Amino acid sequence: MAVETAAGAMDPVAAVALVGALGVGAQWIAWQLRLPAIVLMLAAGLLVGPVFGLFEPARDIGPFYLPMISIAVAIILFEGGLTLNFHTLRDAATGVKRLVFIGAPLGWLLSTLALRWGAGTSWESAVVFGGIMIVTGPTVIAPLLRTARLARRPAALLQWEAILNDPVGALAAVLALEVVIVLRTSEQLGSAFFSLAVGIAVATALGVVAGYLLSWAFRRAKVPEYMKVPVLFAMVLAVFAVADSILHESGLLAVTVMGVVIANANLAAYEEMRRFKEHATVLLVSGVFILLAASLDFSALAQLTWRSIFFVVVVLSVVRPVTVFLALAFTQLPMREKILVATTGPRGVVLVAVAGLFGERLVELGVRDGALVGPLAFILVAGSVVVHGFTLAPVARFLKVTASRTPGVILVGGSYWTTELAEHLKEAKIPVLITDQNRGHLRRPRELGIDTFFGDVLSEGAELRVDMNGYKIVVAATDNDAYNTLVATDLGPEFGRENVYQLAREKAANARNALPSSLGGRTFAQDATYNELNRLMWSGWTFAVTRLTEEYKLDEWRAQRPEARLLAFIDPAGEIHFVGGEDEVASGPGVRLVSMLPPEEAKKREGRS
CATH class of the missing domain: 3.40.50.720 (NAD(P)-binding Rossmann-like Domain)
Known part of the structure; x- marks a missing residue:
């Protein structure tokens, strides 16, 4: 029996095929022209979505497109965790720890102030969105690093920071949202923080146990070779779903921890698994960017004022550099590498996805300007992607922190x-x-x-x-x-x-x-x-x-x-x-x-x- 679609709607199968073709096609064209792939994917999504109205994810794919994005982000973060072998930290360990333990809280504080005094949002929206802005986006960093060909240490700094801070930023936003819920409802502060602590602990434990269990099963040949990748995928989805059901967004932390555990287990089949996951991630990153760009509502952007543009400028030129320089102060890192990291902070998929969801939650709680969180997130991602996409390679060459100018x-x-x-x-x-x-x-x-x-x-x-x-x-x-x-x-x-x-x-x-x-x-x-x-x-x-x-x-x-x-x-x-x-x-x-x-x-x- 044929499935009826709304007037002007695209068949769901054709819609998914269009997303794949646009995402992979944009990456291929970017490779041919030596341009940042993220910029072309963003442009492609905007053109087929809000500009020409050919594709609307919510209409053409249906209610499953948001869960699809959540699962894709989880797989992307798991693949990122798989690349985080502790041996690669050799020279960058101190810098990574500082960017996570000092840079994340400092970035949260400075981002909150930029939102309150720059974009003019309420304190509730500023604190919640400021937590999400800790995220620097592995979905964006990976393609940029592939194009810029940075030297080993600054590349490791940016990669580890992006992957580790992704779940940290999501959990910071959860923490801030719990505080807003307590202030706006009758929920007790103690119970809210208790559920938050339990959720983080369970997510971490789930990631560690699942990682060790899979490593043990693969090492002892409890899983046949041809089933290792399918079992891996199934476990990632299961861990993400269980952790997320206990505390929203903690699934990102669980799958990241799981990936790090497997990456450091010295498995014989590690390279095959990692390469397969890299291929899947290329498809997922491109697909998610197309979906998010195509789902943009220009009427929501119309709510923004000149202060929103000022906010983006402040984040890129003040918040990010100050955060990095303070976090990396008194380390042995060369100033050139500090400058490169300080001027590179693109935001990506996780920020847009989580911001849109939490913005709706803020509106439900009576925070009126919560509706601005989603549009602000999108222009921040678009601005940072375009700026860093075109400037990272030239800045790296100017600072002489590329691997080699001539391959x-x-x-x-x-x-x-x-x-x-x-x-x-x-x-x-x-x-x-x-x-x-x-x-x-x-x-x-x-x-x-x-x-x-x-x-x-x-x-x-x-x-x-x-x-x-x-x-x-x-x-x-x-x-x-x-x-x-x-x-x-x-x-x-x-x-x-x-x-x-x-x-x-x-x-x-x-x-x-x-x-x-x-x-x-x-x-x-x-x-x-x-x-x-x-x-x-x-x-x-x-x-x-x-x-x-x-x-x-x-x-x-x-x-x-x-x-x-x-x-x-x-x-x-x-x-x-x-x-x-x-x-x-x-x-x-x-x-x-x-x-x-x-x-x-x-x-x-x-x-x-």
């Missing part, structure tokens, strides 16, 4: 071939790192001033000591084909499979040794193997970096050097691209070709020079 190359395996390649890449201003488990293989690279890492690139030590954000390409080039395949397979999801290469395997052509396409990385250098490349080096082949011009183009270079092996090219912006398979090679002026030349070509080149 670099990690060469796995120290050999004659990788050392010579690294030397030429370094001369071309491309950051390069050679890793090897044999200290002797790194002796010559160190003599040449090339950055090295002694150890396994897949080890926890490499994760802690090597700033992976500074590198774009990985080349697995050891004399062990199986290890090269392992490195390429493991690092593929992190760097992007299109950016992970390995030397061709010696027995790859043999059907008994052929591997599925899901394993290993891309080959290059005309499918050369380790032994082949090093034989070429010992027989006199050399590396060359050749610049193309208007007069000297790629076709002419190929004609003059028919036997040369093209490895990569460096575009005019200074970014390197390795050439594998049928990849297109840029041929415009300013492009530099990185190649290997046979002895006779090298001699001709020396003669011309």
